[in-house]
Amino acid sequence: MGAVKNIWNEREVAEAPDCSQIQIPTSSLSVDPSLPLPQITPLITELCKDLFEKWSNLDDSCFSVETVSGGITNLLLKATAKEEDGNEVSVTVRLYGPNTDYVINRERELQAIKYLSVAGFGANLLAVFGNGMVQSFINARTLVPLDMRNPKLAAAIARELRRFHQVEIPGSKEPQLWIDTFKFYEKASSLEFDDSEKQKIYKTISFSEVYNEIVELKELTSHFNAPVVFSHNDLLSGNIMANDEEEKLYFIDFEYGSYNYRGFDIGNHFNEYAGYECDYSLYPTKEEQYHFFRHYLGPDKPQEVSDTDLEALYVEANTYMLASHLYWALWGIVQAKFSPIKFDYLGYFFLRYNEYKKQKEKCLSLARSFLSRSEAG
Structure with a gap:
């Protein structure tokens, strides 16, 4: 997409600090995340x-230990210790889901x-153990899908995503x-399920x-x-937290973090407006996306972002949005086999894959038209 220029110059990109010497406590202990809270509490106490x-x-x-959230991959717990001076200090304990x-x-x-x-994202990493990590506790609420439609948020x-994308x-x-x-x-594509009903559903998938x-x-997308x-x-x-009083936003849980295409991260975020229920009627409108793009491309002067740049990022994000559906659809099948968490992962595959097929022609037509105009220009 030749019309898209680099949105920040080299001076803006955060210098990578030397974190190679950071030493954090480690423990070989593990905690079974499937246990009920009364049984987990003494184990978390021992771990701390x-x-x-x-x-x-x-x-x-x-x-004291309480549940913060239980997603479809991990279990988050808040552990609080009353220290000898009477102060209470809280940490977040994240237990990885089995087979993740x-x-x-x-x-x-x-x-x-x-x-x-070090760049100011998420909670500080305090320790790692057999099947999880301990991080500083963030005093903020976890967003729900409808929050992401709020123009201010x-x-x-x-x-914040622009700033995240600048970290080296x-x-x-x-x-x-x-x-x-x-x-x-x-x-x-090479699984076999012990559950006959799951195997029957699995066999209906055309992997070719x-x-x-x-x-x-x-x-x-290579073009x-x-x-x-x-x-x-x-x-x-669920991976965005907000302290409304301080008007501060936090991104958390970087377990899928990697170098990737900018458009994928944005398109994937837009897909998440639908929530786990995959209500894609909540997918952001073009007007809502342009509002997002203006603040991503021009955080200081959003109204000065050109129509050309807005259109280019719109096409980029909505094409990679399709890749997000394929990625998480296949992820769902793998989780259906290996995750013990009670969630309809096979059903999730079909929700994501069917939405991919529903949006495919419109998005690919938009992309091809844009690319042909860019090449002609």
């Missing part, structure tokens, strides 16, 4: 005492968190979208058709020349 020396001699009665290593690169995640934390998210993370800068999508495809869709979309940035890749409402 093992990780943090200043808490090691506190009585177990000084600790099939879909998440934990080494890449931990590498990124250190640099993102949408503008704040756009500005050491390592390979190769975009991961198609690498991960084909990895999910290989895993998803899915493969051809991936190849076609990959080829088309975009979309900027490659460090992307969140999972910017749903």
Whole structure:
């Protein structure tokens, strides 16, 4: 997409700090996230005492544990310790869902968190343990899908996402979208379910058709020349927190973070307006998207962003939006096999894949028309 220019100059991009010397406490302990809270509490208490020396001699009665959220990948807990001076200190304990290593690169995640934390994103990484991590507690509320339609919040998210995309993370800068999508495809297309009903549904999926869709979309997007940035890749409402009094926004949970195409991160975010229920009537209108783009492209002077740049990013984001559907549809099949969390992952595949097919012709026609005009110009 030759008409799209780099939206920031080299001076704007955050210098990568040297985080290689950062040492954090570690523990070999693991905690089963499927346990009920009364059984998890003493295990989290033991874990905190093992990780943090200043808490090691506190009585177990000084600790309290409560559930923050239980998504479809992880369990988040708030652990609070009453210290000897009477002060209460809280941390967030994230327990990875079982078998999530099939879909998440934990080494890449931990590498990124250190640099993102220094750049002011998310919570500080305090410790890691057998099947999770401990981070500083953020005093803020978690957004719900409808929050993202709020013009003021949408503008704040756009500005924060621009800033996120400017962070430099050491390592390979190769975009991961198609690498991960084909990895999910290989895993998803060679499964067998013990549950006969799931196996019957699984057998209705035409993986040759899915493969051809991936190849076609990959080829088309290769003409975009979309900027490659460090992307969140999972910017749903549950991964955005807001402190309304301080008017401060937080992005959290970087487990899918990687270098990727800018348009994918934005298009994926727009898909998340639909929530887990996949109500795509909530997908942002062109007017709502342009509002987002203005604050992403021109955070200081949003009304001065040109129509040319708005249209270019609109086409880019709404084509990569299709890739988001394919990516998470295949992810759903892998999760259906390996995740113990009670969620209709196979149903999720069909919700995402059917929406992909519904939007495909309109979005691809828009992209091809734009590309042909750009080449002619």
